[in-house]
Amino acid sequence: MDRLAEGKRVFDIEIEALKKTRDALDETYIQILDLITNCSGKVILTGMGKPGHIAAKLVATFASLGTPAFRLHPAEAMHGDLGMVSPNDVVIAISFSGESDEIVRILPNIKLIGATLIAVTGNAASTLAKAADVVQVLPKFDEACYLGLAPTSSTTAALVYGDSLAVVASGVYGFKDENYAMFHPAGSLGKKLILKVGDLMSEGEKNAKVHINVPLKDAIIELSKKGLGAVTVVDDGNNILGIITDGDLRRQLEKGVDVYSLKVEEIMYPNPTTIRKDNLAVEALKVLRERNISCLIVEEDNKAVGTIRLQDIIGVGIVG
Secondary structure, eight states, rough: HHHHHHHHHHHHHHHHHHHHHHHOOOOOHHHHHHHHHOOOOOOOEESHHHEEEEEEEHHHHHHHHTTTTTEEEEETTTTTTTGOTTTTOEEEEEOOSSHHHHHHHHHHHHHHHTTTEEEEEEEEHHHHHHHHHHEEEEOOOOOOOTTSOOHHHHHHHHHHHHHHHHHHHHHHOOHHHHHHHOOOOOOHHHHHHOOHHHHHHHOGSSEEEEESSSSSSHHHHHHHHHHHSEEEOTTTTTEEEEEEEEEHHHHHHHHOOOOOGHHHHHHHHSSEEEETTTHHHHHHHHHHHHHSSSEEEEEEEEEEEEEEEHHHHHHHTTOO
């Protein structure tokens, strides 16, 4: 056996199944899409065996793209889970044969509840197809396994068909980056679009700040105590006047200057780069990288309210 050739054969068969499924889409697809986007309840996907696993994956895709959805296991449905189905719901049942016992047994109850039933099947004459309000009949194609029995091409086709519905539905809703981020707060994109500078900055007692009139040694103590790598210099009204960084001190020491004899204003850098607390953290990251600096003073009406460091942003998984 040429194992590499056989592996590619499986790809070829399933790709051909996808092409046939794509070319078979017609007004029925639009009808199903309209039922999903106009649904005032939930989209419920069900299937038994491998189609059940496809249903579970599609639920995750629908939900993440703005369509409330959950999976109904047909066997558990017979033991009470049908109570989760309401008349306002759309149920999408996936069964290539349309005759899976567990699916067929719950069809009368779904109809009795009053939910809209959509069938995704390869058998237009099946029990599932006859019971459904709308039927998407998948075209005839070969399964990729040697016996032509194990669900391979059929589950791939059902998966991509469902992905297509979920993606196009999100376009109908006008689903945007911000919406996606709302449902993915732990993901990198979610953090980029949700986390603000104020969420990550060091503030209050954790922020490093000194008055412009104090000796430099006070700034050194504040730098060491807060560990932010920089200290903000302010006036009596907490207005930002400058910044002193670890690097500034190091350069003074390299010159042999007695840093304990200096005042803050003698070595501070005036007009430092600042950012507002309501800016997105990813915007702060961009500024930090463009300026090649490690921290930014956070301001509000030119008042010092915090400090945000490069490592604070990268540490939560925002990498630009």
